[in-house]
Amino acid sequence: MYGTIARVEINPEKIGEVQALSRRITLAPGQVGRYIYQMDANPNELFLVAIFESREAYYANAASPEQHERFMELRALLTADPEWHDGEIIDAAFA
Numbered sequence: 001m002y003g004t005i006a007r008v009e010i011n012p013e014k015i016g017e018v019q020a021l022s023r024r025i026t027l028a029p030g031q032v033g034r035y036i037y038q039m040d041a042n043p044n045e046l047f048l049v050a051i052f053e054s055r056e057a058y059y060a061n062a063a064s065p066e067q068h069e070r071f072m073e074l075r076a077l078l079t080a081d082p083e084w085h086d087g088e089i090i091d092a093a094f095a
Helices: 012-024 055-062 065-075
Strands: 002-009 031-038 045-052 083-088
């Protein structure tokens, strides 16, 4: 599996809009899941996690015009550009 973790900053009054956008967007081809964390220590800080079945699926999505449109919708809600951290998922466990 492969994916990204993005650190973003948002006005906390926009959290409902971020949640609505996330609910509206379906998973991209090859995407197996996503998470959005709002930090206790700073409610303006979110971490977005996107999980894909492979590096190839991740980069195919990243290069797609549809992903660019989704990103632009998200970017309009942020106070700054995201910090992206891409990498191979080397372990996972779920109940």
